[in-house]
Structures are given as C-alpha cells and as structure tokens.
Amino acid sequence: VKALVVYESMYGNTARIAEAVAEGLSNSMDVEVFEVGSAPADPSRFDLIAVGGPTHQFGLSRESSRRQAAEDADEPLISEGIGIREWIGGLGKVKGGAAVTFDTSIRKPNLPGSAARGAAKRLRRLGYNLLLPGELFLVEGATGPITDGEVERARHWGQRAAAALASSSPG
Ligand SMILES: Cc1cc2nc3c(=O)[nH]c(=O)nc-3n(C[C@H](O)[C@H](O)[C@H](O)COP(=O)(O)O)c2cc1C
Numbered sequence: 144v145k146a147l148v149v150y151e152s153m154y155g156n157t158a159r160i161a162e163a164v165a166e167g168l169s170n171s172m173d174v175e176v177f178e179v180g181s182a183p184a185d186p187s188r189f190d191l192i193a194v195g196g197p198t199h200q201f202g203l204s205r206e207s208s209r210r211q212a213a214e215d216a217d218e219p220l221i222s223e224g225i226g227i228r229e230w231i232g233g234l235g236k237v238k239g240g241a242a243v244t245f246d247t248s249i250r251k252p253n254l255p256g257s258a259a260r261g262a263a264k265r266l267r268r269l270g271y272n273l274l275l276p277g278e279l280f281l282v283e284g285a286t287g288p289i290t291d292g293e294v295e296r297a298r299h300w301g302q303r304a305a306a307a308l309a310s311s312s313p314g
Pocket of ligand 1: 151152153154155156157158196197198199200201202208209211212215247248249250254255256282284285286287
C-alpha cells in the first residue's frame with residue numbers, strides 16, 4: 144500500500160506538517176513526500192494522496208498571493224513555482240482514488256476559509272473519495288512558528304488517514 148504526500152509551503156510550516164503527516168502514514172504504508180513543484184503529475188500508482196498547503200486569502204494560494212508571500216520573506220520561498228491549486232488542476236478524473244487534505248492557517252477565532260477545504264472540494268469533483276474532512280493545523284503568524292502540539296497532532300492525523308484507508312478498502 145502506497146501513499147503520496149504533496150505539499151506547498153512558503154516559509155516551511157506546511158512542509159514540516161507534511162513530514163509529520165507522512166510519519167503517521169508510514170506506520171502502516173510506504174510513503175513518498177514531494178514538494179508540489181516536483182510532485183508526479185499522475186498519482187494513479189498511489190492508493191492514497193495527502194495534499195496540503197498554506198491558507199492564503201481564505202483559500203488555496205494563487206500566483207498573486209504567493210508573490211505577496213515572497214515580498215514578506217527574508218529567504219527564498221520553499222514553493223517557488225506552482226501551488227496545490229495548479230497541481231490539482233492538472234490531474235485527471237479518477238474512479239475510486241482516495242485522498243485527504245490539510246492546510247496551515249493563522250490562529251484567529253473569526254478568520255474563515257481553508258486551503259484544505261478548497262483542495263478537498265476540487266479533488267472530490269475529480270472523483271476522489273475524501274476519507275476525512277480537510278484538517279487545519281495552526282501557526283502563530285504568517286511565517287510561523289507552528290503552534291505547540293500541532294506537529295504531534297499531524298502525526299496522529301496521518302495515522303488516522305491510514306486507518307481510514309484500511310477500513311474503506313474492500314476485503
Ligand atoms: C498572502 C497571504 C495570505 C494569507 N491569508 C490567510 C488567510 O486568509 N487565513 C489564514 O488563516 N491565514 C492566512 N495567511 C497565513 C498563512 O496561512 C501562513 O502564512 C501559512 O500557514 C504558513 O505556512 P507556510 O510556511 O507553509 O507557507 C496568509 C499568508 C499569506 C502570505
């Protein structure tokens with residue numbers, strides 16, 4: 144059983160969460176992790192795809208929001224090319240593929256919007272079975288750091304995704 148983790152990240156926070164999700168998945172499956180710019184365009188050989196990115200302007204990043212992120216950065220961004228919006232946009236329709244989505248966003252009580260939910264909606268339209276609701280992991284500010292406990296929670300969430308795949312598979 145194989146899982147693909149694809150992440151987009153400006154400052155490294157979502158990358159770190161993605162590594163933790165991969166660790167959780169790897170308890171029960173083979174896992175490959177890719178930054179979105181180098182992720183395979185055809186993920187059909189994977190039983191599960193886990194896709195995550197930063198929430199920008201209440202949803203998935205765009206070229207314009209990534210440019211804004213670059214202006215706020217002291218160092219080069221991790222994802223300097225496409226985001227997960229564009230990666231998902233290049234995928235074909237599937238029959239029976241399984242997926243989960245996650246994002247990182249700022250801890251603010253009334254801030255709406257989620258890249259994880261946006262990604263889930265798009266994957267569902269392509270025919271993917273979303274095994275869990277899109278999961279949000281918190282950062283303290285635009286460049287981080289990740290809120291205490293969230294890396295551990297991401298590891299556990301990866302385990303849950305693997306368990307959800309096992310119980311959704313026939314036989
Ligand atoms: C241009 C821009 C727009 C953002 N918009 C939102 C937003 O609408 N809601 C939110 O919770 N966080 C927002 N953030 C904060 C990001 O979610 C945060 O930078 C991200 O989680 C950090 O992850 P990364 O290091 O992987 O990029 C925004 C950040 C940037 C740079």
